[in-house]
Amino acid sequence: xxxxxxxxxxxxxxxxxxxxxxxxxxxxxxxxxxxxxxxxxxxxxxxxxxxxxxxxxxxxxxxxxxxxxxxxxxxxxxxxxxxxxxxxxxxxxxxxxxxxxxxxxxxxxxxxxxxxxxxxxxxxxxxxxxxxxxxxxxxxxxxxxxxxxxxxxxxxxxxxxxxxxxxxxxxxxxxxxxxxxxxxxxxxxxxxxxxxxxxxxxxxxxxxxxxxxxxxxxxxxxxxxxxxx
Ligand code: SF4
Ligand code: SF4
Numbered sequence: 001x002x003x004x005x006x007x008x009x010x011x012x013x014x015x016x017x018x019x020x021x022x023x024x025x026x027x028x029x030x031x032x033x034x035x036x037x038x039x040x041x042x043x044x045x046x047x048x049x050x051x052x053x054x055x056x057x058x059x060x061x062x063x064x065x066x067x068x069x070x071x072x073x074x075x076x077x078x079x080x081x082x083x084x085x086x087x088x089x090x091x092x093x094x095x096x097x098x099x100x101x102x103x104x105x106x107x108x109x110x111x112x113x114x115x116x117x118x119x120x121x122x123x124x125x126x127x128x129x130x131x132x133x134x135x136x137x138x139x140x141x142x143x144x145x146x147x148x149x150x151x152x153x154x155x156x157x158x159x160x161x162x163x164x165x166x167x168x169x170x171x172x173x174x175x176x177x178x179x180x181x182x183x184x185x186x187x188x189x190x191x192x193x194x195x196x197x198x199x200x201x202x203x204x205x206x207x208x209x210x211x212x213x214x215x216x217x218x219x220x221x222x223x224x225x226x227x228x229x
Pocket of ligand 2: 208214219
């Protein structure tokens with residue numbers, strides 16, 4: 001089967017937060033059309049850009065072009081450090097409890113040699129989530145997950161709580177607006193869904209027993225203008 005005699009897969013290290021220019025993405029695609037199969041897997045279950053299918057003589061050519069023309073590193077594969085990845089973090093997200101991009105970049109640079117010259121006995125991945133929403137699914141997809149959390153109590157803006165109850169602010173950042181679920185019910189949609197039952201209303205005030213909160217993010221996601229971390 002000469003057509004499938006070689007089918008090398010290459011990983012390309014992604015930038016922190018996956019910020020690209022359209023021009024850079026076009027360059028990658030052109031390179032892979034020329035020297036590989038043209039089939040890519042952009043940030044699939046592993047996280048990297050994955051180039052699927054090329055032949056042995058193309059490997060050094062691709063590495064040269066990536067590193068010399070695109071100023072871009074390859075990622076790791078095999079028994080080594082693989083696929084560092086982080087959520088978009090403080091660049092766009094108010095929930096980020098630390099700078100995920102900075103930490104991912106820093107540790108990638110620190111362990112860069114382990115990406116290419118395997119020192120680990122088995123594949124090893126680290127991923128960085130800025131908060132327990134886990135947008136890069138670090139807990140499921142990494143051997144070492146970093147998940148941001150907060151030191152002090154959740155801050156409650158009681159006026160905003162009333163605005164949610166009164167229907168002036170759409171819950172869940174407006175994500176479910178337009179669906180006919182009736183008016184927002186803070187008891188049913190927030191308080192009753194707290195996994196540790198540490199939320200309650202005292203008169204008009206929303207209360208949290210912070211020591212019982214397991215930081216699941218549910219109440220914060222539902223009413224982000226009322227609850228802040
Ligand atoms: S994991 Fe948290 S901080 Fe990171 S993008 Fe998702 S919601 Fe924002
Ligand atoms: S973050 Fe989760 S556990 Fe903590 S108060 Fe909110 S709903 Fe309850």
